[in-house]
Amino acid sequence: DTEVTQTPKHLVMGMTNKKSLKCEQHMGHRAMYWYKQKAKKPPELMFVYSYEKLSINESVPSRFSPECPNSSLLNLHLHALQPEDSALYLCASSQDPDRDGNTIYFGEGSWLTVV
Amino acid sequence: GDSVTQMEGPVTLSEEAFLTINCTYTATGYPSLFWYVQYPGEGLQLLLKATKADDKGSNKGFEATYRKETTSFHLEKGSVQVSDSAVYFCALRDDFNKFYFGSGTKLNVKP
Numbered sequence: 631d632t633e634v635t636q637t638p639k640h641l642v643m644g645m646t647n648k649k650s651l652k653c654e655q656h657m658g659h660r661a662m663y664w665y666k667q668k669a670k671k672p673p674e675l676m677f678v679y680s681y682e683k684l685s686i687n688e689s690v691p692s693r694f695s696p697e698c699p700n701s702s703l704l705n706l707h708l709h710a711l712q713p714e715d716s717a718l719y720l721c722a723s724s725q726d727p728d729r730d731g732n733t734i735y736f737g738e739g740s741w742l743t744v745v
Numbered sequence: 746g747d748s749v750t751q752m753e754g755p756v757t758l759s760e761e762a763f764l765t766i767n768c769t770y771t772a773t774g775y776p777s778l779f780w781y782v783q784y785p786g787e788g789l790q791l792l793l794k795a796t797k798a799d800d801k802g803s804n805k806g807f808e809a810t811y812r813k814e815t816t817s818f819h820l821e822k823g824s825v826q827v828s829d830s831a832v833y834f835c836a837l838r839d840d841f842n843k844f845y846f847g848s849g850t851k852l853n854v855k856p
Contacts, residue, residue: 634788661842672834672846673789686843720788727842731777731796734844736788 633657634737636721642743645711651740653704653721661685661727662704663734664696665720673720679704680727711744718742747772751835751847758854764822766850768809768835771816776837778802778811778818783832783849792820792833830854 635654643649653662661680665673678686679698693715695707704721718741722734752767770776777796781789793802798813807822818835835847 636788670849672849675843678842680842724842730775731794732838732842733777733779733791733794734838735791736781738788 636737640741648709651706655723659723661724663722667718713744716743747839749847754851756852761824764825766820768818774840779836781834825854827854
């Protein structure tokens with residue numbers, strides 16, 4: 631079972647709103663990831679949490695704020711977004727971030743539209 | 746830095762045709778290599794992987810061999826089906842657990 635669950639599937643928010651994307655996995659994976667994907671483009675890494683600590687931040691603007699409350703959950707808090715932030719946001723997880731061949735498994739994604 | 750280059754699409758084939766999608770990589774260490782598939786409106790699904798030189802990954806009739814001498818990981822399938830229509834991403838994982846994705850290749854299979 632390689633299930634990563636993301637909610638909501640679709641989100642429309644105004645530029646002054648505060649919202650959150652949520653991600654959950656119950657596979658005992660120790661690393662979780664946020665990616666952003668624009669249409670017809672590959673996923674772009676935003677953040678990586680390893681063992682519940684933020685290990686990679688790809689210079690993401692502060693209007694995106696990740697949070698890892700425990701090893702199974704990953705949130706992405708959104709505030710004061712711009713229309714160009716509209717994209718598919720993908721959560722992923724992997725079993726062991728330190729192991730060769732470590733494989734990431736993606737959720738279905740959350741479609742975000744900023745109006 | 747590390748990177749992945751894959752052939753531009755779209756690739757259009759008739760059902761039962763042979764498929765090759767080229768992927769080459771640049772890496773300073775010893776990467777693991779992956780192919781992911783994305784169906785319309787969905788997230789990425791792992792298709793296959795290889796963790797060291799000369800390994801062959803295979804799944805659902807697809808296969809790819811990790812070729813260190815040519816820094817390649819080409820995806821092949823002997824006989825494609827309409828249901829294989831999707832976007833295929835080649836990816837590598839570096840020694841620091843960062844994943845790099847190619848630009849994606851769209852495959853259209855016609856009946």
